[in-house]
Amino acid sequence: MNTVTVRASRQYDILIGSGLLPTLGAEAKKLGNARKICLVSESTVYPLFGKTAEDSLKAAGFSVVSYVFPAGEERKNGTVFLDLLNFLAENKLTRSDMVVALGGGVVGDLAGFAAACFLRGIRFIQVPTTLLAAVDSSVGGKTAIDLPAGKNLAGAFCQPSLVLCDTDTLRSLPEEIFRDGCAEVIKYGVLYDKALFSHLEEKGLAFDRETVITRCVELKRDVVMEDEFDTGARMKLNLGHTFGHGIEAKSRFSVSHGKAVATGLAIVTRAYPCADTPRILSLLEKFGLPTKTDYTVDDLYAYTLSDKKRTGGTVNLIVPRAIGSCDIVPTPVESLKSILQAGL
Ligand code: GLY
Numbered sequence: 001m002n003t004v005t006v007r008a009s010r011q012y013d014i015l016i017g018s019g020l021l022p023t024l025g026a027e028a029k030k031l032g033n034a035r036k037i038c039l040v041s042e043s044t045v046y047p048l049f050g051k052t053a054e055d056s057l058k059a060a061g062f063s064v065v066s067y068v069f070p071a072g073e074e075r076k077n078g079t080v081f082l083d084l085l086n087f088l089a090e091n092k093l094t095r096s097d098m099v100v101a102l103g104g105g106v107v108g109d110l111a112g113f114a115a116a117c118f119l120r121g122i123r124f125i126q127v128p129t130t131l132l133a134a135v136d137s138s139v140g141g142k143t144a145i146d147l148p149a150g151k152n153l154a155g156a157f158c159q160p161s162l163v164l165c166d167t168d169t170l171r172s173l174p175e176e177i178f179r180d181g182c183a184e185v186i187k188y189g190v191l192y193d194k195a196l197f198s199h200l201e202e203k204g205l206a207f208d209r210e211t212v213i214t215r216c217v218e219l220k221r222d223v224v225m226e227d228e229f230d231t232g233a234r235m236k237l238n239l240g241h242t243f244g245h246g247i248e249a250k251s252r253f254s255v256s257h258g259k260a261v262a263t264g265l266a267i268v269t270r271a272y273p274c275a276d277t278p279r280i281l282s283l284l285e286k287f288g289l290p291t292k293t294d295y296t297v298d299d300l301y302a303y304t305l306s307d308k309k310r311t312g313g314t315v316n317l318i319v320p321r322a323i324g325s326c327d328i329v330p331t332p333v334e335s336l337k338s339i340l341q342a343g344l
Helices: 021-029 045-058 078-090 106-122 131-137 167-171 175-192 192-207 209-226 232-237 240-249 257-271 277-286 297-304 334-342
Strands: 001-005 011-017 035-042 063-069 098-103 123-126 140-147 149-159 162-165 314-322 324-331
Touching: 001 209, 011 209, 021 045, 021 098, 021 123, 021 149, 021 162, 035 045, 035 078, 035 106, 045 063, 045 098, 063 078, 063 192, 078 140, 098 106, 106 123, 106 131, 106 140, 106 149, 106 277, 123 131, 131 167, 131 175, 131 209, 149 240, 162 167, 167 240, 175 209, 175 232, 175 257, 175 277, 192 209, 192 277, 209 232, 232 314, 232 324, 240 257, 240 297, 240 314, 257 277, 257 314, 257 334, 297 334, 314 334, 324 334
Parallel strands: 011 162, 035 063, 035 098, 098 123, 123 162
Antiparallel strands: 001 011, 140 149, 314 324
C-alpha cells in the first residue's frame, strides 16, 4: 500500500493499494468520534462493493445508513443533492458524523458537496472506484453539482478527511470506463512528467495501476498544496477541459468526461502545435481515446463561453509546449473561434 499525505486547509491521507476496501471501517475509526456514517453510492457501484463497505464500517462499530441513487452524470443535479441533504437530516447525522462517497466522480462530487453543506460542513471520506476518480476527482476537495447551464456550476472547496483507493475495485470496471480515466492519467504526463508519459507509451493499458495512480496523486497533491483554491498553478489541471467541457455539454453528457477531455487535449495541441504534438496525439490513440469530434466551431464556442474558469472576457487556456511542460495562456474569448478552427 502507498500513502500520500495532503497538507491543505485539512490534512489527510490518500491510501492506495489492493484489498483496502475491507479496512474502510478501521481507517474511518482512526478519524475520531463519528458514530453514524452515511454511505453514498450509485446503482451500478453499490451492488458490487456496497456490502463490503457497509460490513467493514459496521464491524468497526459505526451505525450505517446508505443512500443509493441511479447512476449517471445527469443525476449530479440539484434534486438529488437536496434529497441527499434531507436523507442526512432524517437520519439525524450530527456534526461529528461522516459521509462516505463510494463510487466514481459523480458520487464523490455530489456526496462531497452535500457533506460540505450539511450542518455547514461534516467530514467525508472518498472511496473512488473508477480510475478517473482515483487520480483526479477524489483528491483536492473540489465538490460540485451540475446546473442546467453547465457542469459543476455550484460547489464548494472542501477537503475530504481520507481517500481510500482500493485498486481491486478498478478491475471490475468495464474497459470503457477505465479508458476514460486514462485520459486524466495522460493529462498528468503531458502537464508535469516525461517519465510517466514514456511509461504509458511503453506499457499502454497494461501500466502498473498502483504505481501510476500513486504518481498521479502525488502530482495532484503538490498542485493542491501550492494552490488549493484554484487561482494559479491548479488551473493547469484544466488541460483539455476548456473544449472538453464544451463537447460534454453539447452532447448532453452522452460523450463521457474522459473522451471529451482527450478530444479537448487533441484540439488544443493541434491549435498550438509543438514538437511533441504527434506523440500526444498518438498516445491518446494508443489508449483508444478520440482525438476528433463531429461538432463544429459554432457548436463548441457557445458552450466554451459558459466555462466557469472564465474571468470577464478571458479564458485561461492550458497549452502544451512539450511533454512535461504546459503554459497558462490568458485568451480573449473572441479568439476562441479561431483557436477552435485551427484545432478541430
Ligand atoms: N479536477 C481539477 C482540479 O481538481 O483542480
